[in-house]
Amino acid sequence: MKIIEGGVCAAKGFRAAGIHCGIRKNREKRDLSLIVSDCDAAAAAVYTTNLVQGAPLAVTRRHLKSGKARAIVCNSGNANTCNKDGEEVAEEMCVIAAQALGTEPERMIVASTGVIGQRLSVEPIRNAMPLLASLLRTDGSALAAEGIMTTDTVMKEAAVEFTLGGKTCRLGGIAKGSGMIHPNMATMLVFMTTDAAISPGMLQKALSGDVRKTFNRLSIDGDTSTNDMAVLLANGCAGNPTIDSDNADFAEFMKALNTVTVHLCRLIAGDGEGATKLLECTVRGAKTEETAAKVAKSVICSSLLKAAMFGADANWGRVLCAIGYSGADVDVSRVDVDFHSAAGTVCVCRGGCGIDFSEEEAKKVLSEKEIDILISLGEGEKSATSWGCDLTYDYVKINGDYRT
Amino acid sequence: MKIIEGGVCAAKGFRAAGIHCGIRKNREKRDLSLIVSDCDAAAAAVYTTNLVQGAPLAVTRRHLKSGKARAIVCNSGNANTCNKDGEEVAEEMCVIAAQALGTEPERMIVASTGVIGQRLSVEPIRNAMPLLASLLRTDGSALAAEGIMTTDTVMKEAAVEFTLGGKTCRLGGIAKGSGMIHPNMATMLVFMTTDAAISPGMLQKALSGDVRKTFNRLSIDGDTSTNDMAVLLANGCAGNPTIDSDNADFAEFMKALNTVTVHLCRLIAGDGEGATKLLECTVRGAKTEETAAKVAKSVICSSLLKAAMFGADANWGRVLCAIGYSGADVDVSRVDVDFHSAAGTVCVCRGGCGIDFSEEEAKKVLSEKEIDILISLGEGEKSATSWGCDLTYDYVKINGDYRT
Numbered sequence A, B: 001m002k003i004i005e006g007g008v009c010a011a012k013g014f015r016a017a018g019i020h021c022g023i024r025k026n027r028e029k030r031d032l033s034l035i036v037s038d039c040d041a042a043a044a045a046v047y048t049t050n051l052v053q054g055a056p057l058a059v060t061r062r063h064l065k066s067g068k069a070r071a072i073v074c075n076s077g078n079a080n081t082c083n084k085d086g087e088e089v090a091e092e093m094c095v096i097a098a099q100a101l102g103t104e105p106e107r108m109i110v111a112s113t114g115v116i117g118q119r120l121s122v123e124p125i126r127n128a129m130p131l132l133a134s135l136l137r138t139d140g141s142a143l144a145a146e147g148i149m150t151t152d153t154v155m156k157e158a159a160v161e162f163t164l165g166g167k168t169c170r171l172g173g174i175a176k177g178s179g180m181i182h183p184n185m186a187t188m189l190v191f192m193t194t195d196a197a198i199s200p201g202m203l204q205k206a207l208s209g210d211v212r213k214t215f216n217r218l219s220i221d222g223d224t225s226t227n228d229m230a231v232l233l234a235n236g237c238a239g240n241p242t243i244d245s246d247n248a249d250f251a252e253f254m255k256a257l258n259t260v261t262v263h264l265c266r267l268i269a270g271d272g273e274g275a276t277k278l279l280e281c282t283v284r285g286a287k288t289e290e291t292a293a294k295v296a297k298s299v300i301c302s303s304l305l306k307a308a309m310f311g312a313d314a315n316w317g318r319v320l321c322a323i324g325y326s327g328a329d330v331d332v333s334r335v336d337v338d339f340h341s342a343a344g345t346v347c348v349c350r351g352g353c354g355i356d357f358s359e360e361e362a363k364k365v366l367s368e369k370e371i372d373i374l375i376s377l378g379e380g381e382k383s384a385t386s387w388g389c390d391l392t393y394d395y396v397k398i399n400g401d402y403r404t
Helices: A055-066 A086-101 A123-134 A141-147 A200-213 A248-270 A289-301 A303-310 A317-324 A359-366 A393-400 B055-066 B086-101 B123-134 B141-147 B200-213 B248-270 B289-301 B303-310 B317-324 B359-366 B393-400
Strands: A002-004 A014-019 A032-047 A068-078 A108-115 A156-164 A167-176 A189-194 A229-234 A278-286 A336-341 A344-350 A370-376 A382-389 B002-004 B014-019 B032-047 B068-078 B108-115 B156-164 B167-176 B189-194 B229-234 B278-286 B336-341 B344-350 B370-376 B382-389
Touching (some): A032 A055, A032 A141, A032 A189, A032 A200, A055 A108, A055 A229, A068 A086, A068 A141, A086 A123, A141 A167, A167 A248, A189 A248, A248 A278, A248 A382, A289 A370, A289 A382, A336 A359, A344 A359, B014 B123, B014 B141, B032 B189, B055 B068, B055 B086, B055 B229, B086 B108, B108 B189, B141 B156, B141 B167, B156 B248, B200 B248, B289 B370, B303 B317, B336 B359
Parallel strands (some): B068 B108
Antiparallel strands (some): A032 A229, A336 A344, B002 B156, B014 B032, B032 B229, B156 B167, B336 B370
16 A cells, blocks of 8 residues: 555546635635546445534435435535525535536535535525536646635645555545544544445445544544534446455455545644644553543643643643543553654653653654654553644634634 | 622631742742631532542542541642652641641641642741741631632632521632633632531532532633642531521522632633633523533533634634534524623524624624623523633643743
8 A cells, every 4th residue: 555646536537626616705715626426436424423513414414325426516615504594505506516517416415614604605606616517627636625625724635545456446535624623523524535346335334433543533622513524435446346345355445544534634633723733642551442542532632731732841741631531441550651753752751650851852852843642551452543733822813703 | 698808718717828938939929828717617528520639639538538627728839749749748738737727637628739740849838837827817818819829810709698597607718710620520729618507418518519500610621620629618606506407598508608609600710711701601491400501511611612702703603513512412493592791682593593693793792801602492491501711812822831
């Protein structure tokens, strides 16, 4: 398996495009994206667990009952949520896109991201769709990635190449993240595609299983969006024997998928709203994976720790504190904590107690852009990783007046 | 019942003092406080639910098994937590204070607040104790309140006067809050005293019952400290018939206690780290109090909403969103939301959907110092209130480099 350039069009038989259609006031920001498979694809999705769910999610759920999809249409600038006519608008988006693509509305996946509670006018989408469809290209991934961005500062794509039954397959995707991303819930917007042949049932199993260990262990601010969705389309263009059971090919497929999702997790975390640092917390030596995950998630979510990381302050007491309120059954007197980065490693806690360390050395380690928080529980063999970012002035600034 | 001036010495038979003993570098900050009853008092306490617990909590728990206490000693500047010899130091603090007061170490309540994981030297405390004991005064509440402050910007006290069995009683207290305060856990440091006569068992019942609805519904940043504790001493100096059952006097006592704790909650929330606004979220029309509390707590904890309130941005979608991920069983299509302050009320959501409102009017309402977020679930008769604050640049600044 190798990591390759590209994103949602890395796999054969997918094209994409993104343009500015007028939902956002800023003409320089793309706000409408389209991702299309040359033929019907097996389709899987996971959705936010927020009780308040965006209208597009309801429509997508209905369409994906068939396990098949042809294309994804997504706008930014308006979440189409908490509106009286949200579902009608989302359905209409599907009709408009399907018409332009020569497919059925039921084969469309629809998504929206942006402000909640304002009516989404379908007119800019209707007017722009013929142009958008005409712009679909096999090198259009980056433009589609731009079209789904909200407060993201960089577009996010990742892709891998791998082999199944002697055939070269690819899997890649784009994501939008930034604020409102919280573990234990389905996440942000992630659109992934592969040319591997895999049954809808196994595709859903792969996605659901992977998300549990990746996007659900990612936190920017502890808030869970109403519109989060991760989608994976598999169009079979690679010509491999269709994966329809939990066999060796499925394991290889899971590895490829995980490589892309972890990459996207890191991109999303590092570009959290206002973030200056990517934080990765790895918990080892846990009795169960659940314990490791609980601890890793609690630590990555601590506002106090996140602010300390922003200040490059080795305030490890906040790590211990977050372990303590994680709800995990942990023997604190066995806990070790290290901070690690490209600049080195600093050991700060052994057996639940502070140990002497050089503040100067620690400052150097924590001044890097990527910080690993390494926790050993000393109680078993299980581990888990979570991803997040520091809490900064700019997070407050971005969210203090998001709508204007 | 009337609200009166004063705090932890409002009740008869209590004296207090606070000085700078040298734990903190800044000589202008008091860092050691003493609160003393003239005679042994019934004593009740609630503690943090963090698995990592400060050494002073372990010592206080042991001492309070008797249900009696004489005095409280508390330092700021060092939490005496995650240290190898923390309990020995906490016990030694009790020995030193008891000696100066002529009581037994087992009658002492000990607390510490500040940085975790650094050894607390007992020497400054030993050296300062004779002077501190000599400074005990019935008007010393404010000085004691200053001595327990960390990043608090104002000292916090509250007191009420009420009548039990024809006798005038008083109940008052001091608190320190600021960061690391989270619902569903015992909270910050709160020391309360009353001259009412009440059995240790009923005193504990009163405190535990009240905390559930007050300090446990208070959130600054979602983090739960390792050292949080709320203590209530009752020395019986008012001469009322001792409350030893759930009678009318107990109900009156609960009312007095609640008045003080709500007052302290509001002071703590309004002085959250970096806060510019006090937020109060009241949820009505819930099927159960638990549902109302879950929703109120979820909303007050949302970083996105807190940042929006800082920016006086009526982004009510974030309220809906936080209701949606609260875990409470709520019919979103019945939810109404209003923002209210001294400047008026603005209705922003009816039946789960946005309604037109004047942004200008909303800005005026949200520019006040105290904002009420009013939520109606339209499903029942139960209600709950939670308290919090906005998320500001200064929260990040304070916590980005707390230790230096």
